[in-house]
Amino acid sequence: MIIKMRNGNIALEELASDERTSGGIYIPTTAARIGSLRHGRVVEVGPGELVQGQFVHVDFEKGQEVIFDVSRSETIEVDGKKLTICNMVDIIATVSAKHLSVVPTAPIPNETA
Numbered sequence: 322m323i324i325k326m327r328n329g330n331i332a333l334e335e336l337a338s339d340e341r342t343s344g345g346i347y348i349p350t351t352a353a354r355i356g357s358l359r360h361g362r363v364v365e366v367g368p369g370e371l372v373q374g375q376f377v378h379v380d381f382e383k384g385q386e387v388i389f390d391v392s393r394s395e396t397i398e399v400d401g402k403k404l405t406i407c408n409m410v411d412i413i414a415t416v417s418a419k420h421l422s423v424v425p426t427a428p429i430p431n432e433t434a
Contacts, residue, residue: 324364324399324404325365326365326367326406327367327368328367328368328370329367329369329377329379329408329410330366330367330406330407330408330409331363331365331366331367331379331381331406331407331408331409331412332363332364332365332366332405332406333362333363333387333389333404333405333406333407334361334362334364334402334403334404334405335359335360335403336360336361336362336386357390357391357392358388358389358390358391359388359389359391359405360388360416361386361387361388361405362384362385362386362387363381363382363383363384363385363386364383365383366379366381366383366409367379367409369409370409377409379409380409381412385415386415386416387412387413387414387415387416388412388413388414388415388416389405389407389411389412389413390407390411390412390413391407393407393408394406394407394411395407
């Protein structure tokens with residue numbers, strides 16, 4: 322597949338709900354599909370775009386997992402593979418779960434009056 326993005330556009334593949342993060346954490350359906358937000362992986366990125374006379378670089382990389390706003394994106398098919406095209410401003414967050422720690426909570430002592 323050859324697709325080259327222009328400006329601040331990004332091509333993403335939407336991840337299924339049984340996908341895992343690079344740290345081995347499963348992303349449940351409720352997290353993968355929150356309203357118009359979706360979980361996806363960056364396939365291709367454009368170089369960036371001019372914003373008020375300043376060139377702004379795209380700060381996402383191929384393979385990076387992100388949460389994006391699907392309501393402002395378009396879905397296309399390239400070589401039988403569905404891709405979602407959105408602008409860099411439509412990516413809400415990056416997903417990285419390399420370190421997961423569980424902090425036990427201490428019991429709250431009974432308060433006496």
